[in-house]
Amino acid sequence: MSATAVPGAAPAPIPTPGKAPPRVETPFRRFVSEFAASRLALGALVVFVAIALIAIFAPLISPQNPYDLAQLDIMDGRLEPGSRNGADTMTYWLGTDDQGRDMLSGIMYGLRISLMVGAGSAIVAALVGASLGMLAAYAGGRTDSVIMRLVDLQLSFPTILAALMILAFLGKGIMNVVIALIIVEWAYYARTVRGTALVERRREYIEAAQCLALPTRRIIFRHLLPNCMPPLIVVGTIQIARAIALEATLSFLGLGVPITEPSLGLLIANGYEYMLSGKYWISFYPGIALLVTIVSINLVGDHLRDVLNPRLKK
Amino acid sequence: MSVYLLRRLIQAALVMLAMSVIVFIGVYAIGDPVEILISPDADQAERARAIAALGLDQPLWRQYLSFLGGAVQGDLGRSFVFNEPALRLIGQRAPATLELAFAALILSILVGLPLGLYAGLRPDGFGAKAIMAGSILGFSLPTFWVGLMLIMVFAVQLGWLPSTGRGETVEIMGLRWSFLTLDGLSHMAMPALNLALFKISLVIRLTRAGVRETMLMDFVKFARAKGLSPSRVIGVHVFKNILIPVVTVTGLELGSTIAFSVVTESVFAWPGMGKLIIDSINVLDRPVIVAYLMSIVLMFIVINLVVDLLYSVLDPRVRLESKG
Numbered sequence: 154m155s156a157t158a159v160p161g162a163a164p165a166p167i168p169t170p171g172k173a174p175p176r177v178e179t180p181f182r183r184f185v186s187e188f189a190a191s192r193l194a195l196g197a198l199v200v201f202v203a204i205a206l207i208a209i210f211a212p213l214i215s216p217q218n219p220y221d222l223a224q225l226d227i228m229d230g231r232l233e234p235g236s237r238n239g240a241d242t243m244t245y246w247l248g249t250d251d252q253g254r255d256m257l258s259g260i261m262y263g264l265r266i267s268l269m270v271g272a273g274s275a276i277v278a279a280l281v282g283a284s285l286g287m288l289a290a291y292a293g294g295r296t297d298s299v300i301m302r303l304v305d306l307q308l309s310f311p312t313i314l315a316a317l318m319i320l321a322f323l324g325k326g327i328m329n330v331v332i333a334l335i336i337v338e339w340a341y342y343a344r345t346v347r348g349t350a351l352v353e354r355r356r357e358y359i360e361a362a363q364c365l366a367l368p369t370r371r372i373i374f375r376h377l378l379p380n381c382m383p384p385l386i387v388v389g390t391i392q393i394a395r396a397i398a399l400e401a402t403l404s405f406l407g408l409g410v411p412i413t414e415p416s417l418g419l420l421i422a423n424g425y426e427y428m429l430s431g432k433y434w435i436s437f438y439p440g441i442a443l444l445v446t447i448v449s450i451n452l453v454g455d456h457l458r459d460v461l462n463p464r465l466k467k
Numbered sequence: 468m469s470v471y472l473l474r475r476l477i478q479a480a481l482v483m484l485a486m487s488v489i490v491f492i493g494v495y496a497i498g499d500p501v502e503i504l505i506s507p508d509a510d511q512a513e514r515a516r517a518i519a520a521l522g523l524d525q526p527l528w529r530q531y532l533s534f535l536g537g538a539v540q541g542d543l544g545r546s547f548v549f550n551e552p553a554l555r556l557i558g559q560r561a562p563a564t565l566e567l568a569f570a571a572l573i574l575s576i577l578v579g580l581p582l583g584l585y586a587g588l589r590p591d592g593f594g595a596k597a598i599m600a601g602s603i604l605g606f607s608l609p610t611f612w613v614g615l616m617l618i619m620v621f622a623v624q625l626g627w628l629p630s631t632g633r634g635e636t637v638e639i640m641g642l643r644w645s646f647l648t649l650d651g652l653s654h655m656a657m658p659a660l661n662l663a664l665f666k667i668s669l670v671i672r673l674t675r676a677g678v679r680e681t682m683l684m685d686f687v688k689f690a691r692a693k694g695l696s697p698s699r700v701i702g703v704h705v706f707k708n709i710l711i712p713v714v715t716v717t718g719l720e721l722g723s724t725i726a727f728s729v730v731t732e733s734v735f736a737w738p739g740m741g742k743l744i745i746d747s748i749n750v751l752d753r754p755v756i757v758a759y760l761m762s763i764v765l766m767f768i769v770i771n772l773v774v775d776l777l778y779s780v781l782d783p784r785v786r787l788e789s790k791g
Contacts, residue, residue, distance in 0.1 A: 314729075
């Protein structure tokens with residue numbers, strides 16, 4: 154454990170008058186400066202934060218509430234990007250869909266659902282997977298082999314197939330998609346955490362904690378878990394992107410979210426039938442939003458892996 | 468070896484049995500097919516007769532047993548919708564999916580290998596960077612959206628390729644194939660490319676990493692010192708060595724290519740197994756869902772088994788007896 158300077162808690166060194174106190178290099182600061190070294194990753198992070206903010210504040214900033222039927226005018230259906238609405242009060246910058254819904258607003262609301270499903274399932278899957286992985290590594294023996302057999306079995310089937318199977322059982326709905334994604338994803342976390350934990354548990358600090366007769370739960374959660382975090386964060390980032398893509402795919406196939414709460418995937422599916430008549434914008438722009446989201450998360454995750462990997466440290 | 472093989476076979480059979488219970492109960496839990504299949508005008512007696520004919524009046528465990536009994540004889544029930552054996556339906560649709568998956572694999576090697584080779588030989592050049600950026604895009608782009616964009620560009624805007632269907636087919640040994648006719652090939656071009664996109668990125672990355680590693684090896688230096696031409700060093704010495712991992716991974720990907728064809732088939736209305744399963748889920752055609760899932764599970768178990776056995780044959784370091 155390296156000493157982390159907590160402002161106020163530790164006795165602060167008396168600053169020499171006229172000189173700024175020297176900056177203490179904490180692990181966190183080092184991490185931030187290393188991450189910021191890549192312009193591309195920093196840019197991707199900015200883009201992703203912007204997307205997340207748009208999704209969170211969609212009801213406040215979108216030009217129209219796309220699901221308030223009173224605001225929609227069927228006469229405005231399938232208008233090209235940049236056209237004015239019938240009452241000449243607003244411009245549809247990205248066109249409208251068949252219901253006369255502003256695509257820009259639809260995309261903002263769709264992002265909410267996509268991000269919520271992606272992040273929500275990734276967080277729960279991380280909790281479940283990390284706990285089981287930690288348990289497997291710490292308990293060893295039979296527990297380990299049962300859990301890891303399950304992981305092997307799960308990972309030998311492609312994600313889309315497992316998700317398809319679960320949704321065929323459960324039927325449509327946001328909650329069901331989240332459940333399917335959790336079941337599909339937990340194994341990745343479990344495998345990652347087990348691998349790291351197996352190495353970490355042989356370290357001296359764990360031995361020291363065991364000599365102090367600390368309760369097992371405390372050793373696992375306070376000593377082992379924090380040291381397994383870096384790979385978990387990397388896998389988590391990549392898995393959020395994968396979850397968002399998988400949700401979009403399932404919704405496109407008509408097995409995902411219901412029509413009343415369309416995610417980006419369902420918006421794209423809605424535009425499918427108009428594609429052949431050249432009305433590209435109904436599918437095109439939600440696809441771009443999906444693409445930018447996934448690519449930005451992947452770029453951040455890729456760089457996180459480089460920064461957090463001790464083997465690449467100079 | 469034979470003990471190991473026997474143990475693996477028993478394991479595979481147990482996994483298969485477990486999956487059959489999960490699939491059967493899972494599919495049983497969804498919806499009531501009676502509402503969809505029997506016309507609302509039917510009277511009480513007609514309904515009861517139809518339910519009995521479909522075997523839906525039996526308790527769940529008895530339905531499972533009769534399902535299992537049929538399954539070991541290759542009978543997974545009759546489709547509610549088509550009134551045909553579910554397995555035969557899947558067999559009819561399989562060639563379309565298989566030819567699409569193989570076309571995608573071939574395409575991924577034909578496109579991915581040269582690009583990866585180039586990127587590996589000149590890793591700092593502009594071309595290599597463009598190729599690598601492209602491969603990141605290939606990983607990130609959602610397949611279905613790329614499919615839509617392909618349709619938009621090549622079918623709607625340019626009008627070069629047909630957007631949906633299989634085109635003209637030729638019948639060989641009772642099965643219909645598209646790849647033997649020009650019309651069929653033009654129908655296959657876009658779906659195959661769409662399905663291949665992810666694999667192309669994968670092959671590019673594998674090849675590039677392989678080339679960069681192999682170029683530093685002593686035998687390459689030696690070949691150069693002997694005065695061999697660069698094309699021979701790369702074309703024979705390096706190429707042979709990078710081919711092993713590429714072929715292994717591509718082979719392993721066959722299963723997931725077949726699974727992912729569900730998406731591509733839906734976009735291009737390609738009448739394969741994937742389209743069948745999506746349609747069947749939407750109308751709750753239980754026997755077909757069960758039959759599809761069971762055949763895919765069987766396929767994966769067989770692929771995994773074969774790969775494990777091949778590895779133990781090819782690589783003597785993998786000890787068969789060590790783990791059960």
